[in-house]
Amino acid sequence: MIRFDSVSKRYPGGIAALAELTFAVESGEMIVLSGHSGAGKTTLLKLIPAIERPTQGSVIVNGQNVATLKRAAVPYLRRNIGMVFQDQKLLHDRSVFENVMLPLAIAGVAVRDAGRRVRAALDKVGLLEREKAMPVALSGGEQQRLAIARAVVARPSILIADEPTAHLDDDTARDIAAMFHAFNQVGVTVLVATHHEALFAPYMTRRITLAHGRVVS
Amino acid sequence: MKGWLLHHRQAALQAFRRLAATPLNTVLGALVLGIALALPAGGEMLLANFQRLAQRVAATPQISVFMALDAGRKEVAEVESRLRRHAQTREVSLVPREETLKRLKESEGLGEVIDSLPRNPFPDAFVVVPRTETPEALEAMRAEFAQYPKVEHVQLDSAWVRKLDALLRLARLVVTLLATVLGVALVAITFNTIRLQILTQRDEIEVSRLLGATDAFIRRPFFYFGALQGLAGGLVAWLAVLGATLLLRGPVGELAGLYGIDFSLHILPLADSLMLLGLSALLGLAGAWISLRRHLSS
Ligand SMILES: Nc1ncnc2c1ncn2[C@@H]1O[C@H](COP(=O)(O)OP(=O)(O)OP(=O)(O)O)[C@@H](O)[C@H]1O
Ligand SMILES: [Mg+2]
Numbered sequence: 407m408i409r410f411d412s413v414s415k416r417y418p419g420g421i422a423a424l425a426e427l428t429f430a431v432e433s434g435e436m437i438v439l440s441g442h443s444g445a446g447k448t449t450l451l452k453l454i455p456a457i458e459r460p461t462q463g464s465v466i467v468n469g470q471n472v473a474t475l476k477r478a479a480v481p482y483l484r485r486n487i488g489m490v491f492q493d494q495k496l497l498h499d500r501s502v503f504e505n506v507m508l509p510l511a512i513a514g515v516a517v518r519d520a521g522r523r524v525r526a527a528l529d530k531v532g533l534l535e536r537e538k539a540m541p542v543a544l545s546g547g548e549q550q551r552l553a554i555a556r557a558v559v560a561r562p563s564i565l566i567a568d569e570p571t572a573h574l575d576d577d578t579a580r581d582i583a584a585m586f587h588a589f590n591q592v593g594v595t596v597l598v599a600t601h602h603e604a605l606f607a608p609y610m611t612r613r614i615t616l617a618h619g620r621v622v623s
Numbered sequence: 624m625k626g627w628l629l630h631h632r633q634a635a636l637q638a639f640r641r642l643a644a645t646p647l648n649t650v651l652g653a654l655v656l657g658i659a660l661a662l663p664a665g666g667e668m669l670l671a672n673f674q675r676l677a678q679r680v681a682a683t684p685q686i687s688v689f690m691a692l693d694a695g696r697k698e699v700a701e702v703e704s705r706l707r708r709h710a711q712t713r714e715v716s717l718v719p720r721e722e723t724l725k726r727l728k729e730s731e732g733l734g735e736v737i738d739s740l741p742r743n744p745f746p747d748a749f750v751v752v753p754r755t756e757t758p759e760a761l762e763a764m765r766a767e768f769a770q771y772p773k774v775e776h777v778q779l780d781s782a783w784v785r786k787l788d789a790l791l792r793l794a795r796l797v798v799t800l801l802a803t804v805l806g807v808a809l810v811a812i813t814f815n816t817i818r819l820q821i822l823t824q825r826d827e828i829e830v831s832r833l834l835g836a837t838d839a840f841i842r843r844p845f846f847y848f849g850a851l852q853g854l855a856g857g858l859v860a861w862l863a864v865l866g867a868t869l870l871l872r873g874p875v876g877e878l879a880g881l882y883g884i885d886f887s888l889h890i891l892p893l894a895d896s897l898m899l900l901g902l903s904a905l906l907g908l909a910g911a912w913i914s915l916r917r918h919l920s921s
């Protein structure tokens with residue numbers, strides 16, 4: 407499903423974020439990515455949907471090599487990968503409903519179908535009653551759930567999340583972790599980069615720990 | 624195919640929404656474009672009217688043949704019969720010198736002047752309606768008639784028609800230049816509007832890319848935006864020209880009446896109207912296209 411083969415990533419300016427990374431993630435796994443700040447977790451996640459490209463090595467996602475993927479093919483790769491970003495990247499001039507609608511509009515899903523799927527996704531994260539609200543009117547935890555609903559609404563086979571429980575209280579963070587577990591249970595391959603390993607420990611199939619851009623365990 | 628249509632509908636809706644989100648900007652933008660476009664559009668309206676007038680006048684060219692003052696009855700009759708026999712003449716009518724004198728005497732103010740003349744200063748004249756309308760053939764006839772005995776002077780009405788034609792051609796050039804300059808202005812204004820739009824929609828563009836939007840998906844609403852703004856400008860220009868036409872119609876009709884011309888100002892012809900709207904939408908599209916190429920590369 408996802409395969410890294412001696413992947414190195416050097417940012418312009420010479421910082422080596424990842425070095426000679428080799429590992430594979432099977433379909434249906436739930437991986438927790440851990441490591442100190444600056445270890446390269448975000449960089450690793452960004453390589454999967456081709457937000458960043460590797461400097462060396464190959465990143466195979468669903469049979470495609472992201473390292474050499476043509477620019478025009480990137481959008482279609484991304485439509486199959488749900489992403490929860492560290493800074494959420496919600497659109498603040500659009501309602502909750504419209505935020506979740508965006509991936510479906512991009513994929514060209516017919517409006518009536520799309521409306522039904524948006525509501526189903528909002529229901530799964532417990533935000534159905536807030537569909538008309540604007541994101542600013544949501545609490546931190548609700549915003550995070552909105553980001554998750556948007557990530558899963560197009561039914562991607564891979565879900566990646568970068569610090570999805572940062573700045574949340576323990577109870578809310580636990581809810582979020584359980585939510586990722588629920589998506590994993592229905593067959594979605596999940597990769598979560600987090601400092602809250604304990605929260606995800608009960609659900610994960612494996613942990614990948616990074617230190618200074620290398621896998622240490 | 625269905626997805627394609629859906630995407631276009633979404634893009635058009637989104638463009639409408641963006642226009643509606645800033646109504647004041649939209650209205651002011653349309654006014655600026657409209658006023659700029661109203662200049663060439665108004666010029667085109669005037670031009671179309673003058674052309675219509677010129678065509679009506681030019682449709683019946685005439686040649687006036689003036690005899691020498693000392694031409695006798697016999698010589699006049701001789702010229703008349705030659706004119707009538709000529710293959711290219713349709714109608715020949717004699718205007719005797721006595722009649723010209725009489726007509727002018729009756730006209731206001733001139734009576735006393737004419738009376739004080741020692742003798743009739745006017746020659747016998749013929750008004751010839753030719754069968755042909757081409758300037759070359761008319762010119763050939765003029766030269767031929769001038770050779771007839773005792774013919775003093777031949778005047779071709781097409782001379783002033785040709786002058787009018789040249790004038791209209793010049794006016795057409797001016798209108799075209801004006802349209803080009805202001806068309807470029809429209810492209811530049813749209814270019815800038817789209818640039819600002821891209822800046823304000825930066826987050827949305829970035830997020831859409833991350834969610835798998837293609838370049839086409841991201842560009843489409845801006846194309847619609849540019850085209851719609853251009854179209855709105857074209858519409859404002861059209862309405863401005865319509866208003867001007869209706870306002871000027873009365874006074875122009877009266878003025879023409881003073882010169883004995885039956886003429887009323889018409890509104891911009893349908894083909895020109897459609898061209899105005901189509902072209903302004905197209906130029907808006909072009910402005911958007913250039914702006915997107917410049918500002919949405921990565
Ligand atoms: N866009 C960038 N340009 C240059 N250097 C970068 C960039 N992004 C990350 N880095 C560097 O790459 C290294 C790895 O960063 P990364 O964000 O992947 O770490 P992380 O494990 O996600 O850290 P954190 O836990 O703090 O989020 C760091 O040294 C960082 O400074
Ligand atoms: Mg990080």
